[in-house]
Amino acid sequence: MTARFFAPGAERSGERVALPGEEAQHLTRVLRLGAGASIRVFNGRGHEFDAVVETAAKSGVQVVIGAAREPAAREPGVAVTLAQAVLKGDKMDDVVRDAVMMGVAAVQPIVTARSDVTLASVQRGTRVERWGRIAVSSAKQCGRATVPAILEPRALESVLAALSSMTLPAPGLMFVEPGVLPPEGGSHSALGDLDSAPPRETTVILGPEGGWEPGEVERASAACRLVTLAAPTLRADAMALVALTALFTRWGEL
């Protein structure tokens, strides 16, 4: 199989672009490819091309863009932003990898009442950068030509405020455990209650290991729908894969 590289500068056939540092190292050191090698490049914005390595040196790798080609992985018709509460340890790495594989448009890390970390510490650290690298590597592995954006971490409340101001039919879907009571006057939706036609875009909101505080569920119910799965208690780090698969199945995208 032809090796595939992330070349964010690739726009049009005939142009020359440099591969980013990590991609250049992967090409020269791991795959030991050199000038003349046929490869594929994708620009992270949905475009994929044949390409030929022109120069491969320690200083960098230059490639000439060839014909455009259909990416192996079709993008879903619904643009899903996954608003995932930052999980403990490196569990969030797995969630980013899984979410990219399942076809999200963006990942919005959020900090909630029961998060293990503070917003300041996530914003200050190098984790957003690392999640960005994981998004690239997952897109390479699963054949997507789109690299979902990793958005700046925000508080749940800030995401809910943004959703409240939107005029979309289904701005957000917050997944809550079966045991959680709906707030006064509110209710939970089952998967089968959701419209089987996909919205054009939506935000899927998933909580941390310790779940949601009642106040969070109440405020969320004003800004988005509360969705409950008829499943056993699911691990927090498995929720992204399960929720995205269930929604894409419901919407006929899988």
Place this chain on the structure above:
Amino acid sequence: MTARFFAPGAERSGERVALPGEEAQHLTRVLRLGAGASIRVFNGRGHEFDAVVETAAKSGVQVVIGAAREPAAREPGVAVTLAQAVLKGDKMDDVVRDAVMMGVAAVQPIVTARSDVTLASVQRGTRVERWGRIAVSSAKQCGRATVPAILEPRALESVLAALSSMTLPAPGLMFVEPGVLPPEGGSHSALGDLDSAPPRETTVILGPEGGWEPGEVERASAACRLVTLAAPTLRADAMALVALTALFTRWGEL
């Protein structure tokens, strides 16, 4: 939350049972519970009870079974056996844990043409035992009162032969990658082609990291349906969670 233990001997209220060794250790050493403690027990066959610790010593833990209670996790209406090709390293541990969490009735480890291991080595080793312990621990974590059986490892061909002789409407569903050509005269089903009413039982067949050999797909097509997801290339160790979630969603079980 009341601690929950696996007590395969629990049958009826009023009886006394001993907890298995690992469960007894968990009760005394990790949770430091003693005589008089209120706990719950489940017998792995779908029954759950209140219980009280009668004696807790190094030699073992005895409990008195109390009232029967509804398990936290409802069992799906369809009995799914997951026939999963044994994966590399400890990836199979994760698959067993995920499959139990999602509600399978049994896990059938299989060895295929592109498996990394031989049938003899899997049958000889201690892995089946370990998967059994993982099944118990996953059932404890997710609230199921049923512990799915881990069946003796078999060759794919032996599973296909058994499916061929069944008279069920949908004995088996083998997931194949989109790129795989259907055998002559055969075809692939999309998720949406499957009957939305769940079968009573079925076997879901998932391949190893390297996928299926063409001959395997051809022989399988005579014994079961070939199902293809409209998704990017999915990691072999994520397929169980994705396939089970997609099917349970399709069947209205989630």
